[in-house]
Amino acid sequence: MPDLLDWLAMGGYAWFVWPSYLIGLAVLAANLCLPVMRHRRLLRRGAAEEGGR
Amino acid sequence: MFNAFASLLRRDLSAALHIQSNWLMPVAFFTIIISLFPLGVDANPALMQRFAPGVIWVAALLAGLLSLERAFKDDFDNGSLEQWLITPHGVYPFALARIVAHWCITGLPFTLLAPFYGYLLGLPAHSLAAAVFSLALGTPVLSALGAVGAALTGCLRGGEMLMALLVLPFYVPLLVFGANAMDMAAAGLPAGAALAILGALFIVALLLAPLAVAAALKVMLD
Amino acid sequence: MLDATKRYASLPSFYRLCGRLFAWLLPATVALFAAGLVWGLYLAPADYKQGEAYRIMFIHVPSAWMSLLVYMVMAAAGAVALVWRVKLAELIHIECAPVGASFTALTLATGMLWGKPMWGAFWVWDARLTSELILLFLYLGVIALYAAIPDRRKAARATAVLAIVGVVNIPVIHYSVIWWNTLHQGPTVTRLDAPAAHISILAPLLFMAVVFKLYFITVLLARLRGSIAEQCRAQQWFRDEAAGRA
Numbered sequence: 001m002p003d004l005l006d007w008l009a010m011g012g013y014a015w016f017v018w019p020s021y022l023i024g025l026a027v028l029a030a031n032l033c034l035p036v037m038r039h040r041r042l043l044r045r046g047a048a049e050e051g052g053r
Numbered sequence: 054m055f056n057a058f059a060s061l062l063r064r065d066l067s068a069a070l071h072i073q074s075n076w077l078m079p080v081a082f083f084t085i086i087i088s089l090f091p092l093g094v095d096a097n098p099a100l101m102q103r104f105a106p107g108v109i110w111v112a113a114l115l116a117g118l119l120s121l122e123r124a125f126k127d128d129f130d131n132g133s134l135e136q137w138l139i140t141p142h143g144v145y146p147f148a149l150a151r152i153v154a155h156w157c158i159t160g161l162p163f164t165l166l167a168p169f170y171g172y173l174l175g176l177p178a179h180s181l182a183a184a185v186f187s188l189a190l191g192t193p194v195l196s197a198l199g200a201v202g203a204a205l206t207g208c209l210r211g212g213e214m215l216m217a218l219l220v221l222p223f224y225v226p227l228l229v230f231g232a233n234a235m236d237m238a239a240a241g242l243p244a245g246a247a248l249a250i251l252g253a254l255f256i257v258a259l260l261l262a263p264l265a266v267a268a269a270l271k272v273m274l275d
Numbered sequence: 276m277l278d279a280t281k282r283y284a285s286l287p288s289f290y291r292l293c294g295r296l297f298a299w300l301l302p303a304t305v306a307l308f309a310a311g312l313v314w315g316l317y318l319a320p321a322d323y324k325q326g327e328a329y330r331i332m333f334i335h336v337p338s339a340w341m342s343l344l345v346y347m348v349m350a351a352a353g354a355v356a357l358v359w360r361v362k363l364a365e366l367i368h369i370e371c372a373p374v375g376a377s378f379t380a381l382t383l384a385t386g387m388l389w390g391k392p393m394w395g396a397f398w399v400w401d402a403r404l405t406s407e408l409i410l411l412f413l414y415l416g417v418i419a420l421y422a423a424i425p426d427r428r429k430a431a432r433a434t435a436v437l438a439i440v441g442v443v444n445i446p447v448i449h450y451s452v453i454w455w456n457t458l459h460q461g462p463t464v465t466r467l468d469a470p471a472a473h474i475s476i477l478a479p480l481l482f483m484a485v486v487f488k489l490y491f492i493t494v495l496l497a498r499l500r501g502s503i504a505e506q507c508r509a510q511q512w513f514r515d516e517a518a519g520r521a
Binding site for chain 1: 301308312316317321326327328330331334338374377380381384385388389391493494497498500504505513514515516517518520
C-alpha cells in the first residue's frame with residue numbers, strides 16, 4: 001500500500017505527470033472513437049435505407 | 054515570356070494606381086499601426102527603440118495583407134483567369150506580375166517609409182540603412198507568400214480572415230530575420246547574417262511562389 | 276504490383292481492406308500502448324536530475340515526433356493527389372489533418388505541464404514549443420481551408436497545395452524560431468530534453484514512439500473507412516455492405 005501511494009505521488013510531480021497522461025489518453029481515445037462511431041452511424045443509416053426499399 | 058510579364062505588370066500597375074484608395078490604403082494602414090504601438094505600450098525612447106524593429110515588421114505584415122485579399126478576386130469574377138491558363142506562357146508570368154504589382158503598392162512604399170518611421174520610433178541613425186535593406190529584401194517574400202494564400206481563398210466568400218490564418222504563420226521567418234537585422238544594426242552589431250538569410254528567402258520565394266500560385270489557381274478554377 | 280495497386284485504390288475494395296486491417300490493428304495498438312504505459316510509468320527508473328517529472332516525456336516526445344511526421348504524410352499524399360488525381364490520396368491527405376492537429380495540441384499541453392515544474396512557468400516561449408504552436412496554426416489553416424470550399428475534391432486539392440507550401444516552409448520557420456530564441460534567451464535555461472540518454476529511459480521512449488506510429492495507422496484506417504462510407508453512402512455497394520452487417 002505505501003508503495004502504491006508512493007508511485008501515485010510521482011515524487012511530488014503527481015499534479016503534472018497524471019494530468020499529462022490523462023489528457024493524452026483522452027485525446028488518443030477520442031481520435032479512435034469518433035471515426036468508429038461515425039462509421040457505425042453511416043452503416044445503420046445505410047442498412048435502414050436498404051431495408052426500406 | 055518576358056514580354057508577357059512586362060505587359061501584365063504594366064496593366065496591373067496602371068489598374069492599381071488608377072484608383073486612389075488602392076495604393077493609399079496600405080500606406081495609411083501601415084502608418085496607423087505603427088503610431089498605435091507607442092500609445093499602447095510606452096513612448097519612452099529607450100523602450101521604443103527596443104520594440105521599433107518588431108513594430109515596423111508587424112505593421113508591414115498586417116498592412117500587406119490588407120490589399121492582398123483583392124489580388125485575384127476580379128480575375129476569378131470576370132473569367133480572365135481561364136484565358137491565362139490556356140495561353141502558351143502558362144500562369145507563371147501572370148502570377149509573378151501580380152506579386153510584383155502587389156509589392157509596388159505595399160512593400161515598396163513601406164520600404165521607403167521605414168527609415169522615417171524608424172527614426173520617429175527612436176532607432177539610431179546608423180541603423181536606418183539596415184531597416185531599408187531588411188524591408189527591401191523581406192517585403193517581396195511577403196507579397197510572394199501572400200499571393201499563394203490569395204489564390205487559394207480569392208473565390209471564397211469571407212476569404213479575408215481565412216487568408217490571414219493561412220498566410221500569417223508563413224510570415225514568422227520574415228518577422229524574425231527582418232526585425233533581427235534592424236535590432237543588430239541598432240545595437241551597433243553587423244546585421245549581415247540576418248540580411249543574407251532574407252536574401253536567400255527572397256530568391257527562393259520568387260522562384261517557387263509563382264509555381265504554387267499557378268497550382269492553386271488551377272485547382273480553384275477546376 | 277500495378278494490378279494490386281489499382282485494385283486497392285478503388286474505394287470499395289480499399290474500404291474492405293480498411294475494415295480487415297483495423298480489426299487486427301486495434302487490439303494490437305491497445306495492448307502495446309498499455310505495455311508502453313506500464314514500462315514508462317512504472318518500470319523505467321526515475322531520472323536523477325528531473326525526478327519523476329520526466330515521465331511526461333514518454334507521451335510528449337512521441338507526440339511531438341508524430342505532429343511533424345503526420346504533416347509530411349499529409350503533404351506527400353497531397354502531392355500524389357495533385358499530380359495523379361487519385362481520390363484515395365485526397366482522402367488520406369485530408370484525414371491526416373485533424374489527427375496531426377490533435378498530436379500537436381497534445382504536444383503543447385504536455386509540454387506546458389512538463390514546463391511548469393522544470394521552468395517554473397507553463398509557458399516561457401521556448402523554441403521548440405513555439406515552433407509547435409506555429410505548426411498548430413498550419414494545421415488549423417488546412418482544416419479551415421478544407422471546410423471553406425464546398426466541393427470536397429477541389430477542397431482536398433487546394434489544401435494539398437497549402438500543405439506542400441507548408442512542408443517547404445516548416446524547416447525555415449523552425450530555424451527562424453531557434454535563431455530568435457538563442458538571441459532572446461529567457462531567464463531559465465533548463466530544456467525539455469530527453470535526460471541522460473540512458474538505455475533504461477531511451478528504450479521505453481523508442482517503444483512508445485513505435486506504438487504512436489502504429490496508433491496513427493490505426494486511426495487513419497478508421498477515419499478513411501468513415502470518410503469512404505460518408506462519400507459512398509448513396510451507392511449500392513455500400514448499402515449492400517451495410518445491409519449485410521445489420
